[in-house]
Amino acid sequence: MLDSDAETVVVLFYCYQDSCAASLAAEQRLLGAELGLCGRVLVAAEGINGTVQGDAAAIAVYEAAVQKSFSSQIDWKRSIDKSNTALFPDFVVKEVNELVGFGLQGSEPLDVVAESGTRLSPQEFHSLLENPDELRLIDVRNTFEYDVGHFDGAIDPGMTHTAQWPRFVKNNIQDLKGRTVMLYCTGGIRCEKASAFLRRRLKEDGAEVSTPVYQLEGGIHRYLEAFPDGGRFRGANFVFDKRAQMRSGDGTVIGRCSECLGPWDAHHGGRVCTVCRALVLVCDDCDASSEHGEYWCPEHSNLRGSYFHFLDRFSEKELQAQAQSLQLLLDKEVGTHRKNRRNTLRKKLLQVQDRLEHLQLEPKHGETTSEDAEVSVPRRCRACEKPYCQCPGVCWGFWKEIAQE
Structure with missing residues (x-):
């Protein structure tokens, strides 16, 4: 366990190199237990990726041990956390098919080392941004990360x-x-x-x-x-631990x-988004005044007011x-590339129809059918569906509560 009286070191790292995922995972679990670390580590046949926290001495031992497993030099990105708190609930190692999942079933696997773009140092990257004509600068993170911080343009x-x-x-x-x-991305x-x-x-x-492809070496962190x-x-650089973000010096809020x-x-x-559970920016005042606590990410913003996860709070x-509303939206989703959206709408429409039928057939068995339904049903956590007073979002990712001994 972490020493609550000492500042800790957080390391972000990855390495693409053919590996035995099973043996690498076993080694990582042993290191985590022996050194009292917390964090998240992914291992795959193509390499390793992780964010790990521990005291300075433990992290030094950890870095040396991991480096021995790889011939390529690992770029360790370090930051000091002075909060004296564990940024993860535990130390978890997962074996996955891909470190970064593209879902390319049936395709020839990418040789990331041989096929990736040209790396630019932060200084080189910055210099190219001085001349934006004909550039295509692309943020390859998720929208909820982009929303709180990104490069100009x-x-x-x-x-x-x-x-x-x-x-x-x-x-x-x-x-x-x-x-x-x-x-560019968070760490590369x-x-x-x-x-x-x-x-x-x-x-x-x-x-x-004719199309040179460059990437920011070390990502936003570097x-x-x-x-x-x-x-x-x-703006801010989103990170997947309890810090949630690391701010740049100007302190600009762009979200x-x-x-x-x-x-x-x-x-x-x-x-989070009530459809896909992606993080959504909602201020404290709006959340406090929300009657249902259901929100929509940019991709599903057109479902606002039509698509709700919890249906038992609504009247007939x-x-x-x-x-x-759902039927109208469904009718507009045409084309082979809209199949997933049609399935999402169709499934929700059936749920609403089932709920309506249930209310109409059994209106007197403890069911609320009046206009005050929203008041009588307490708000619940969208992720785990517990009453929100019991789980105010602490089941989502790195917000998960520290596991009890």
Whole structure:
């Protein structure tokens, strides 16, 4: 366990190299237990990726032990945490198929080391941004990360998970051809694979030579070390631990509350999209005044007021309105590429219809059918469905409460 009286070191790292995932996972679990670490580590046949916290001595031993397993030099990104609190509830090691999941079943695996783009130091990356003409600067993180901080002029691919990167490339490949493409992410690992995928698609289209692809070495983390005032990065750098974000020197708040559109950039584990459970920016005032605590991310913003997860708080009249709205939305979703959205709408419409039928058949068995239904049913956590007073978002990701001994 961490020493609550001493500051700790947090390391962010990755390495793409062919590995035995099972033996690597066993080694990581042993190191975590012996050194009293907390964090999250992914291992796969293609390498390792992790964020780990411990006291300085333990982290030094950990870094040396991990480096012995890899011939490539690992770029350890370190930060000091003076809060004296564990940023993760425990130390978890997971074996996965891909360190960055693109869901490329049936395709030839990417050779990330050989196919990825050209790495630029923070200084080189910054210099290229001085001349933005014909550049395509792309943020390969999720939208909820982009929302709180990004480089000036960066494109948001609109992703809620990395498996959507191939879709973005397919839809935008013609615009990228012949231009200088620059990619960035938090620490570099997503850029490595995203650039490899993009370069392969450009090669297949015969446009690899005319379309240089660069990536920010060390990601935003390294850039902010080189440019403490933020340079051309605005806002906060989202990180997947209890800190949630690391701010640049200028302190600019670029995020906006999804409800009132006022300045806000603090995520909360209890404020997620009711459809996909991605984090949504909602200010404290709007959350406190919300009757249902259900929100919608940018990708699902058109479902606002029509799609709700918890249906038992609505009256028959309200459910009928939802059903009509969902049917109208469903009718507009045409084309083969809209299949997933149609399935989502169809499933919810059936749930609403089932709920209506239940109310109509059994209105007197403890069911609330009046207009005060919203008042009688307490708010619940969208992620775990417990009463919100018991779980105000502490089940989501790194907000999970520290495991009890």
